[in-house]
Amino acid sequence: MKIGQATIKDIARELNVSSSTVSRALKDYPGISDETKRKVKELAEKLNYRPNAIALSLRKSRSFTIGVIIPEVVHFFFSTVISGIEEEANSRGYNVILTQTNEKLDREKSSIDTMLSNQIDGFLVSHSKETEDFEHFSKLLDQGYPIVFFDRVPQIPHAVNVTVDDYKGSFDAVSHLIQQGYKRIVHLSGPKNLTISTERIRGYKDALLAHGIEINDALIVECPLGTDDESRKTTRQLLEAMEERPDAFFGNNDMAAVGAMLACKDLGLRVPEDIGVVGFSNWQFCSMIDPGLSSVAQPGFQMGAKATQLLLDLIEKKINPEDIKESITLPTELLIRKSSVR
């Protein structure tokens, strides 16, 4: 499209050969004279010829494009993942088409629709907070579309999932707080319908149990939005209301953890002396705030790269879904800063 986009036909006409010859010459097929090859390539260069990927897609029923569906781009973790996806996809010659659902289920569904229309070769998905029923995904899987889920993964049989070790990340964080002498540890949890949330809750509970601390459900507080404002309010109320005051907060999310730190400041409580705080994700700002926020680092870039690698291998039939026994789990790392050390 556009004035002057040269096609194979143009080259063929100018050289008085057939388009098949040109096509073959350009791809160094055997059985084309060096002379012809040279001429074709020269002219192609001169005309600034570019293969039309659209025509190729139609011909091959492959678009060399993968569709990425995520909740939000404006999210440090997700943007890191995208970066990994981009990198891996590009290096293997695929394009990335992106949509964000803004945490809405219907946008998730309509994204799938447009992507299907666009004949993408496979999906990379992290589902929305609203998604509780995974029908729309399992239908795709049944139809044979390659999908790899990452981070926010569904519980569907045969789904290929890439996650970080949320359980262990959480377990480590809470164990660390306990070792630092914190005893009444509040967990600011995420929406219960996300596996990452429940896994982190499980890690939290197990860490308490492993250190002989009783589980108190009142100390597990849901922060569904995951913003600092929400958590600031919630934790502030908590600190004011509870007769036996908590002495630590473990956020399922750095924003939630920061909110807790701010609430402490509001109330004149010192972090880490009075209250210990640990977050999850290791956003950039963790090292910039004072005190530095301890956090569980998640390898976002690698998650994106790994998920993409799996997806492309599935697409190119280098592996079969059955070969992937269980979910891929990437390691987390607890980064200890001042907010949790006393």
Place this chain on the structure above:
Amino acid sequence: MKIGQATIKDIARELNVSSSTVSRALKDYPGISDETKRKVKELAEKLNYRPNAIALSLRKSRSFTIGVIIPEVVHFFFSTVISGIEEEANSRGYNVILTQTNEKLDREKSSIDTMLSNQIDGFLVSHSKETEDFEHFSKLLDQGYPIVFFDRVPQIPHAVNVTVDDYKGSFDAVSHLIQQGYKRIVHLSGPKNLTISTERIRGYKDALLAHGIEINDALIVECPLGTDDESRKTTRQLLEAMEERPDAFFGNNDMAAVGAMLACKDLGLRVPEDIGVVGFSNWQFCSMIDPGLSSVAQPGFQMGAKATQLLLDLIEKKINPEDIKESITLPTELLIRKSSVR
């Protein structure tokens, strides 16, 4: 593609009509009997028919896809812009294909190549730090490809640019510092080949002049990377080396500003009492750190939306490049927090 992707032909065959009839029926063309329309639509629904966007693209020489080229996704500001792009493009029925250059010129060029191959309808570009020669863009413009540049815009005649008012943002920030009584204000500038950097420098200088303060070039310090580490080192050295100590830092970037705050802490200087600090961009963390970082907010989402709107209008010939007299400039807003108030 994929087992069972129904096509118009499938519907036609099953209904014993021609594919043109089906095509027309599906689009409610005049001159198709209601009966046929009903039958066609019913079957289409049943077969889960989806128009093949690839075939459409080939037919129409339009892909309904726009290409976005940005330096980095992992950048709060850019992710906000992407969000705006996404929103506007989707609402108008376009797909977004994304590549990041990682600030490399050759990746910028190869991105253009793949996108051209993919027959995208237009480009949305924020160029890399390495880009000093805009030949590869002006060539595209000459060939008639619609391009809208945003934030990092080139100096090319006839280019359609969307920026924020960097000059005024900078002018306001520095004026504010002066009003607060700061006198020796250091500007942590960005790479000089970016227009946004030079505009911010211009705003800085003019604000000083407007308040009768002499310009001292030694107080304009380049922080090319724009990371907090870089700026922390740079500003620390500065604070230690200068006989007459600066009393404020204006970062062309929030990371740079934070670096300066950290350097102050390193040296036992108090912000804002001893040193005032203002950043640019208003990243999320500005309100989370202590003291809160004053910053010039840039409307990233709107920038993305506006740039996309212009691009799509250009593509759809609703406007001509000549109609856009000058660059579109969006307003900035100075958000004053504790870091600059004494």
Place this chain on the structure above:
DNA sequence: TTGTAGGCGTTATCAG
């Protein structure tokens, strides 16, 4: 009201 034919750009297949 419906059908036929041609073409968007490319390549695989079959001939020569």
Place this chain on the structure above:
DNA sequence: CTGATAACGCCTACAA
């Protein structure tokens, strides 16, 4: 070594 032809899925003059 090279050419002609058909096909990917869709749309649209033109014809009937």
